[in-house]
Each structure stands twice: as structure tokens, then as C-alpha cells.
Amino acid sequence: MRQKNRKIMAAGMAAVTLCTSLVSTPVYAAEASVSVDESMYVNLDYYGSVDKVNVVKGVSLNGLTSFTDYGNYLDVTNMTNNTTPEIGDGKVIWNLPADTKGYFYYKGAIDKDTVTLPWTMDVSYKLNGVPTDAEKLAGASGLVEVHVTAKPNDAARDYDKNNMLLVVAMLVDMSKCYSVEAEGAQTQSLGSQTAIMYTALPGEDGDYTIRIGSDKFETSGVIMAMVPGTVKDLEHIVDLKDAKDTWKGAGDQLYDSMDQLAASLESMRSGVNELKQGLNEAENARGIISGSKDEILDSNDQALASLNALSEQLGTIIPYIQTAKDASEVAHGSLTDVVNTLGNMQEPLRKLDTSLRGLKSSSGSASVSVDDVVSAVQQIKKLDTQLQKSIVDFIKNLASSQASMEDAIADYYDVEAGDADEQALAEAAAGADTSAGHAGLLNAQELIGILKQKEKALRQVASSSNALVSDTSNMLDDVSNVARYLAQTTDQMDYLIEDTKALKDSLDVYYPDLQSALDDSKELVNRTTDALNNSTNSLTLVQNTVRASSDSLDAAAKDSIKGSLNVLNKSLNVLDSTSSMRKAGRTMKDTMDNEWSDLEDDTNFLNMDPSAEKVSFTSDENAEPNTLQIIMRTEEISVDDDAELLDAETEKAAVNPLQRMWNMLVQMWKAIVEIFKNR
Known part of the structure; x- marks a missing residue:
């Protein structure tokens, strides 16, 4: 047609x-x-x-x-x-x-x-x-x-x-x-x-x-x-050709733009579906939030109560911080006194250390002298044994002269008694002289009795000397140990005094910072308390506002999501028609292009002038x-x-x-x- x-x-x-x-x-x-x-x-x-x-x-x-x-x-x-x-x-x-x-x-x-x-x-x-x-x-x-x-x-x-x-x-x-x-x-x-x-x-x-x-x-x-x-009317063909060229160029640009726009709209489908899915999930979330609204508000009330309690508790800490500051000042003063006292003790302790070291040296020398005494006592015991043997021999030769007896007895006392019992030996000699003087010559039985008494006395002296030597030796050992331990103690006390002084010096360095820290802590607690109070007031206001508007907000969110879903559904319908629109646009453009192409290829109509x-x-x-x-x-x-x-x-x-x-x-x-x- x-x-x-x-x-x-x-x-x-x-x-x-x-x-x-x-x-x-x-x-x-x-x-x-x-x-x-x-x-x-x-x-x-x-x-x-x-x-x-x-x-x-x-x-x-x-x-x-x-x-x-x-x-x-x-x-x-x-x-x-x-x-x-x-x-x-x-x-x-x-x-x-x-x-x-x-x-x-x-x-x-x-x-x-x-x-x-x-x-x-x-x-x-x-x-x-x-x-x-x-x-x-x-x-x-x-x-x-x-x-x-x-x-x-x-x-x-x-x-x-x-x-x-x-x-x-x-x-x-x-x-x-x-x-x-x-x-x-x-x-x-x-x-x-x-x-x-x-x-x-x-x-x-x-x-x-x-x-x-x-x-x-x-x-x-x-x-x-x-x-x-x-x-005459054919003169419009030139205008028609110019219009056709202009229309085709503009039409191609318009079609390309609309095709690109339609393609962009079609590419939005996945995004719209995702947005729709997101709104559905938002609706589910809204339902969950709406169902948990009362629990959330109750929990917020508890949180506000906890914040109030925390604020009150922080307020009670402030006096303790001041107490800690005062205590640190007292401790610092007391430590200063201790350091001063220890400083005063340092010189006497050093003198004590010197004396103890001298005592230790003297006890060592005394220990050597005790050893010499022990050696002399041992020698006396040996001589006593020899004397007993000589007495036995002497008794057998009792017939010797009185003078020889007296000389032997005198030698015995000189040797055995020595410095240990001069008074006893002198009394024995005097008795001998008296006996000799009175009796002239002692019989053997009396002499043996006297010798046994002397032996007994010597044994008692030896026993006492051994005990004395043992006690003296133990005492000197204890004195030496005491002197050594006291010397070590004075050394440690000296180190302690030095360390205490160093500790005080360190505390003197950090003491101002400690005081500042306590002051800052006090200020921090004050400000934290104020912040908590302000936050509590603000949150209380928010809580009351949310509680008052929660029903309206829930209804608004529900209606908004419902309306958005409705718009998205209609947008999807538009996107569904976009493909048809693109296809129709393509068909229209192809038809127009084909018609123009046919007109230009099949005829020279547009070239008429x-x-x-x-x-x-x-x-x-x-x-x-x-x-x-x-x-x-x-x-x-x-x-x-x-x-x-x-x-x-x-x-x-x-x-x-x-x-x-x-x-x-x-x-x-x-x-x-x-x-x-x-x-």
C-alpha cells in the first residue's frame, strides 16, 4: 500500500x-x-x-x-x-x-x-x-x-x-x-x-x-x-533533504541516547531487585525491632540506672583520692625521717663494724692461747703417768735415804705442780717438813696415801682445766661467729642505708608527678561524673522521646517501606516495558533507516533540485x-x-x-x- x-x-x-x-x-x-x-x-x-x-x-x-x-x-x-x-x-x-x-x-x-x-x-x-x-x-x-x-x-x-x-x-x-x-x-x-x-x-x-x-x-x-x-511545490524537496539529513543525524543521536538510557534502565533491574530485597529485609528488621521495642526500652532504663549508679560511685571515690594524696604526703614525710635516722646510724654502725672485726681478731688470738693451755695440760697428764710409775718404783726402793725421798718429792712437786698449784705444793712441802720434823721419817703406807691424795688433786685440776679449756674454746668460737655475723650485718645495714637514700631520691623525683596524677585523677573523676550525669540526662531525654514516638516511627517506617516496595514493583514493571520500548525503538529506527535507505538507494528523489x-x-x-x-x-x-x-x-x-x-x-x-x- x-x-x-x-x-x-x-x-x-x-x-x-x-x-x-x-x-x-x-x-x-x-x-x-x-x-x-x-x-x-x-x-x-x-x-x-x-x-x-x-x-x-x-x-x-x-x-x-x-x-x-x-x-x-x-x-x-x-x-x-x-x-x-x-x-x-x-x-x-x-x-x-x-x-x-x-x-x-x-x-x-x-x-x-x-x-x-x-x-x-x-x-x-x-x-x-x-x-x-x-x-x-x-x-x-x-x-x-x-x-x-x-x-x-x-x-x-x-x-x-x-x-x-x-x-x-x-x-x-x-x-x-x-x-x-x-x-x-x-x-x-x-x-x-x-x-x-x-x-x-x-x-x-x-x-x-x-x-x-x-x-x-x-x-x-x-x-x-x-x-x-x-x-513550484517540488522546491521543498531540497528543504526536505536538508531536514532529512538533520533529522537523521539528530534522530540517530536521540535514538542512541534513548537506547543507552533504556540500556541503563535495564541494567538497573538487578539493583532494583537488590533494593527491593533490602527493603524486604528492612521490613523484617523493622518487625523485629518493633517486637523488641519494649525490651530495648526496658534495657535502656536499666542502662541509665547503671550509669546513674556509676556516676554516684565515682562521686564517692573523690574523697578517697584526696585521702590517698594526703597519705602519700605523710608517707613521704615519714620516709624522709627514716632516711635521716638511718643516716645518723650509719657512722655508729661503721665503728661497730671496726670493733667487731677487732674482737674477731682477738678471739682468734685467744683461741691460740687456749690451744697452748690444752697442750700443757696434756703434758701434765703425761708427766703424772710417769710420776705414778716412779712412785711405784720409789716405794719399792723405800729403803733409800730420807734425803733422797725428800728430794724426789720436792722434784715431783716442782715438776708436776708448777705454776698450776704452787700453794698446794708449798703446803705439802711444809707438811713433809713438819712430818719429817715431827716424825723424822714417814713410813711407806703414809707416803702412798699422801701421793694418792696428790694424784686425786691433780686429776681434779686436770679435769677442771679440760672443762675450762673446752668452754673457753666454745666461747671463743661463738664470739668469732658473732663478730663475723655482726660484721656482715653492719655491711648489709650500710647497703640498706644507701639503697634507702636512693629510694628516697627516686621518690623525691616522682613525688610531684604522683601528686599531679592524683590531682588529675580527681579532676578526671569529677569530669567523668559530670559527663555521665549529662549523658544520663541526654539519654534519658532520648529514651523518653523514643518511648513517646516509637509507635509513630514504627508506623512511618512501615508505611515508607510499603510505599517504597510499591514504587519498586512499579519500577520493575517499567523496566519490563523498557526492553519492549528498546525493541520498538530499534524497529522504528530500522524502519525509518530502511525507508530512507530505500528511497535513497532506489531513487534519486531527495537529490531533486x-x-x-x-x-x-x-x-x-x-x-x-x-x-x-x-x-x-x-x-x-x-x-x-x-x-x-x-x-x-x-x-x-x-x-x-x-x-x-x-x-x-x-x-x-x-x-x-x-x-x-x-x-
Whole structure:
């Protein structure tokens, strides 16, 4: 339907253009010059091949009688009077009589091989569906099919390719035919005549089929007209092409932007789904929070109570910190006193250490003397043993003289008693002297008794001496140990005093920091207490606010989440339609692109420029013609060989060229005009 409508529209423009060009008014320039209407008449054979080409030029003299036409003609015929032109060097010079006025017509035959038409035509025939030569169709009975194809000729001039419209037409005498079929054509009946017309835009392929049912087939041929699109309204084609280029560029950008936007929207699907899932989870969380709201508020109350208790407890610590500060001051003073006392003890302890060391040395010397005493006692015991033996021997020799006895006794006492018991020995000697004096001579029994008493006394002395020596030795050992341990103790006491002094020096260094730390701790506790009190007040306010607004907040959150989920669901619906929208946009763009592409590829319609300068058929050196048209006709098919030929070059001599052309096309143009008049 689109193709059909486009062809109908093009047919209308072509028909109006063609009719207008035939009666166009000459254009007068500022300087007088001739204006020319050029018509090329092309005779085709039955099958559309070029047979002969003539160019008829109608010249509006505009008061002039002399002009030059450029072109290579095979023959030039004056169709107005008997004036003969000057021909040569690719030009024709006309010098007309002075009384020549109005229009001047002449015809020039040109070499068909030098003519390049905008379309090449091909015509074929069938009879009852069977391909048939045209020569055999004259008077044929049955269904005759005439197939015309028009191929754009890329070798044609640019002006012709881009501006020439094609009209393909046939006139059918329905009094001699019983059916006409022309699919896609504009047909119009006028009396017994039926006009069939096809059109093609510049550069467009044409493929036309006309089927005529007849008992005796005849046709004057297929008529093709090519005319430039110079109708006033066609001037908008240039604007249309510019608008098309602008629209396509902007449309492509818009489509790319919308396609990118749609793609971005589609890419949001996963994010929207995640957001929806997040809101569902938020709704679940809201439900959990709402269910635990009372427990949370109760727990917050307990936390606030704990903070209050902590604040109160911190307040009770402050006096203890002050007590610790005071105690540290007292301890520092007491330690100072201890250090001073120990300092005073250091010198006496050192003197004591010196005395103890002397005592230790003296006890060592006394121990040596005791050892000497022990040795002397041992010697006495030995001598006592020897004495006992001598006494026994002496008793046996009792007969010795009294003097020897006395000497022996005296020696005994001198040796045995010694310094140990001088008083006892003296008393014994005195007794001996007394006894000797009184008795003169002691008997042996008395002497033994006396000696035993002496022995007993000596044994007691030895025993006492041993005990004394043992006790003295033990005492000296203890004194030595005491002196050693006291010396060690005084050394340690001296070290202790030095360490205590060092400790005090260290405490003196850190004591100010300790005092500052205690002061800062006190301040910290004060500030912490204030902060806890303020925080407790603030949290209490928040707690009360939350408790008062919790129901409203819960309802608002619930409604917000519900509304957001609703929006997201609708957004997903929008995203679902985005894919369809992108596909539809793609289809629309492809359709428009294809249509423009088809229009540009299949035709040169958008290249039409009604304001473009027209180019003469015969030479580019000629001035721009006023009008141009190409009229072609295939050879007629007729059973009467003597019938009048309706071609461009054979006409009665008395008829001028314009009338001759008009006689050939009059029936067709009347039908065309009537078609559009009655629409």
C-alpha cells in the first residue's frame, strides 16, 4: 500500500509537471535574448531499443532575428519558414527575416549513439502467458501482456539522473478490448478510452505490466515521457533533504541516547531487585525491632540506672583520692625521717663494724692461747703417768735415804705442780717438813696415801682445766661467729642505708608527678561524673522521646517501606516495558533507516533540485533552456500497414511540430487531465 500510494503521488506530480512544461511562459532576462524549449523525441522499436532521435526546439525570439545553437546534428530542418541555417563546427547559426516574430521551430536529428537517456527501457510481450514476438501480436486474439522495465542509467548526466521524472502510459480503446489489467497503475476511463499511467521518481526502477484482453489486438505503442521536476511545490524537496539529513543525524543521536538510557534502565533491574530485597529485609528488621521495642526500652532504663549508679560511685571515690594524696604526703614525710635516722646510724654502725672485726681478731688470738693451755695440760697428764710409775718404783726402793725421798718429792712437786698449784705444793712441802720434823721419817703406807691424795688433786685440776679449756674454746668460737655475723650485718645495714637514700631520691623525683596524677585523677573523676550525669540526662531525654514516638516511627517506617516496595514493583514493571520500548525503538529506527535507505538507494528523489540549472540536450555551451522534455514511443502494433504512423518525425506537411506532437498525445493528455480533475 505504501509503494502504491507513493507511486500515485509521484504520478500526480509528474503529470502536473509535464502538463505545465508544455505551456510554460518564457523567462525574460534583463538583456534581450532568445529563450528555448527543448523536446527530445525518441522512436523505439517494439522492445524499447532506441531507433531514431530528434530534438525539436521552440525558440521565443523576443524581438531577435539572429541566434546561435550549439550541437552536432545529423540534419537540421526548418519547421517554420524556408530559412536555411549555417551549419558547421558544432553549431547552427540562424539569420531569420526581419519580419519573423513569435515562435520559431526547427528540428535536428542527432546520432542515437551519442544520446544517454536517464532510463533504459525494455519491453516484452506475452500472448496467453506465452512469450511472443511483437510482430505476431497484430490482430491477435486473447490476453496480451505488455511488460515494461525501466532501469536507471548511471551513465546519464547528473541533472537528468537527479531531476527527471518518468511517466509510462498506454491508451486502450475499450471498444476493441474486453478487459484491461494494470496492477499498481493509475487508470481512468473516459468514454471508450482507458488511460493507464505509471510513474517513477528520479533514479527509481520501474517494472510495469499491462494485460489487455482483445479479440483483435492493436496498440499505438507504449509512450514514455521524461520531464524535470520543476513544479513550484517540488522546491521543498531540497528543504526536505536538508531536514532529512538533520533529522537523521539528530534522530540517530536521540535514538542512541534513548537506547543507552533504556540500556541503563535495564541494567538497573538487578539493583532494583537488590533494593527491593533490602527493603524486604528492612521490613523484617523493622518487625523485629518493633517486637523488641519494649525490651530495648526496658534495657535502656536499666542502662541509665547503671550509669546513674556509676556516676554516684565515682562521686564517692573523690574523697578517697584526696585521702590517698594526703597519705602519700605523710608517707613521704615519714620516709624522709627514716632516711635521716638511718643516716645518723650509719657512722655508729661503721665503728661497730671496726670493733667487731677487732674482737674477731682477738678471739682468734685467744683461741691460740687456749690451744697452748690444752697442750700443757696434756703434758701434765703425761708427766703424772710417769710420776705414778716412779712412785711405784720409789716405794719399792723405800729403803733409800730420807734425803733422797725428800728430794724426789720436792722434784715431783716442782715438776708436776708448777705454776698450776704452787700453794698446794708449798703446803705439802711444809707438811713433809713438819712430818719429817715431827716424825723424822714417814713410813711407806703414809707416803702412798699422801701421793694418792696428790694424784686425786691433780686429776681434779686436770679435769677442771679440760672443762675450762673446752668452754673457753666454745666461747671463743661463738664470739668469732658473732663478730663475723655482726660484721656482715653492719655491711648489709650500710647497703640498706644507701639503697634507702636512693629510694628516697627516686621518690623525691616522682613525688610531684604522683601528686599531679592524683590531682588529675580527681579532676578526671569529677569530669567523668559530670559527663555521665549529662549523658544520663541526654539519654534519658532520648529514651523518653523514643518511648513517646516509637509507635509513630514504627508506623512511618512501615508505611515508607510499603510505599517504597510499591514504587519498586512499579519500577520493575517499567523496566519490563523498557526492553519492549528498546525493541520498538530499534524497529522504528530500522524502519525509518530502511525507508530512507530505500528511497535513497532506489531513487534519486531527495537529490531533486527544481532550482538546478537545466542543461541543453545538444550542448553544454547552450544557454539554459526554458523547458525540457523527452518523449519516447515504441513502434505501434497494427493490422493495417498503411495506417497513419503516430511518431514524432512523420506528420502531414501542413501541420506544425507542436500540433503534430499534440495530435499524437492529445487523447492521452485529455485522459490524464481528466483523471486529476475528477479526483
